[in-house]
Amino acid sequence: MKRTSIKDIARIAGVSVATVSYVLNKKEGSRISESTKEKILEIAETINYTPNKMAKSLKTNKSKLIGLILADISNDFYSTIARNIENAAMKLGYTLLIGSSDENPQKFKKLIDLFSEQQVDGMIIAPVVDSDEAVEKLIKEEYPVVTIDRYLKNVEIPGIVINNTEISEQIGQFLVEKKFDEIVYIGYDTELPHLQDREEGFNQCISSSGVHSIKILVGLENIEGEVHQGIDKVLKNNTKNKALYFSSNKLALAGLAYLIKNKINVPEDISVIAFDETEAYNLFQTEISYVRQPLQKMAEEAVKILDGQINNYIPNGKKVTFNAELIHKSSVK
Amino acid sequence: MKRTSIKDIARIAGVSVATVSYVLNKKEGSRISESTKEKILEIAETINYTPNKMAKSLKTNKSKLIGLILADISNDFYSTIARNIENAAMKLGYTLLIGSSDENPQKFKKLIDLFSEQQVDGMIIAPVVDSDEAVEKLIKEEYPVVTIDRYLKNVEIPGIVINNTEISEQIGQFLVEKKFDEIVYIGYDTELPHLQDREEGFNQCISSSGVHSIKILVGLENIEGEVHQGIDKVLKNNTKNKALYFSSNKLALAGLAYLIKNKINVPEDISVIAFDETEAYNLFQTEISYVRQPLQKMAEEAVKILDGQINNYIPNGKKVTFNAELIHKSSVK
DNA sequence: CTGAAAGCGCTTACAG
């Protein structure tokens, strides 16, 4: 695999590499005669010239590469984000490097290092627990970076967030008004701020309502098992009207799978509401009420902000908040 | 964002860049005194040195970048492949560039061009219809490339395939033996060879069996609509025992959503079998019988072959066939 | 044990 270079073209055309570079970059400033222009273009075509973006990057200090770090690209939620970011990035001429952190700070840091060594112009990241230091370093180096889905409590960094607390409060309020005897919050036992926000939003409105409520907080190692166990316990007690609020699509998937397997009817036996959208809901016997995040807009904004930082349009980006929306279906009685 | 270079280290340490390079690369050949070695490492640490892989690539002609082109990264099936490839690639020190073709040959070609300009060491691709020319060009340039999921009929190219024809034949055979009065194949109206193989495998065993069978072949523009329409038609006629064979997970998702929405019971009213695994099946009222592809092994092999090509271990890779497996659940009566 | 130098494939002021 021998690649042709600007040099080859120059040699064949009998001109300098500078001339070839000018022609290939269509610079209007220094005009080259039509005849040599044509000749060069033709030669480039016939010898199958592919520009070496790395060499260009080295000189221009712009790679047109963006690094994307998510928790797990095989997760529906993140792959949808990835796809939307891909679209937005491609429109602006960026190519995407992707990596999954698996909620592991070491992996996360490794990806940041890899991406910066690879000279990406910027990164879009979903930071994990204990990644503050790694992200802070990036910020200190003035590396263009924007968060998505998540944020960090102690690091000032531009990013896309949603109204986690408020929407969760809304859900709580909605369930309270429905007069459930027991409202169950299913969430993660985690320090990720955006998830804590969801929990807190829920707490706030529940505690003031006096409705009986419990929480199932699961670890990352055995999500399905703990969700099943938790729901099991809930079902065993004798309260009449119960509602489950799953605070992520992964939890919802685990929970709904358990409900269907055990022939628990929704919403007759128990009501359900879930965070995030997934095509999987369509296979469930009842249409699931869920929280929709405007993922496309969020992705577009993330890329836009990042691009702004890269080109110094925005010297100091702030957080941009999008509003998630509660979509009412029939899974709540 | 000013990045530090080997030069900075050299200047501070009072040595040449060559020496720094040797130390940083831990070359044993030319030994540097322990004292300067330590000094250099220490300086690198304190000035927060990040090696510029692009500059290295330019010199060494190896980027440690792999390009991955799939149909749509937001699709469950492809994102699982992507994740497995990511894991395998990272293990070998590669970073992943990802792009979605959307079954569009122009986009596909665009991605190939982008990736080669970005100097990826090789590509793993799921070629689309009418991409023969673009792929052939790659092959002619001796560009390391391996296909996954799909293959091309008229281009010799190493790749990972599964036994599409045989497994589809098996499914047909299985359904025939179950004595269904009508067996419905739901597939794409497409020229993608691997999908044609599935159709053909089905055809072969059905035609010889004499069982009544019909095919619903849908276009890419309106998958859900056409699947719904097709199933609707099937349900309207009076044959008793019917079975649906969805030849991809996307088709299955569309079909199952329709069945559940219309309260058609599986397998009581109609039996179902589907290609590919997806977590979504877990939300369906009946456990779905499906074809499992060994995606992890396929991804690992793809990366291994590609790595082999990149390093010239394997001068001329062939296709590697994996066997898909029919997982029996309760969706077939 | 260490350095000077060439070169990877580009871009871009500058000179003519």
Add this chain to the structure above:
DNA sequence: CTGAAAGCGCTTACAG
């Protein structure tokens, strides 16, 4: 209208 030259950040034979 075009070219010589410097330089981006590295690596690597070669010389000493």
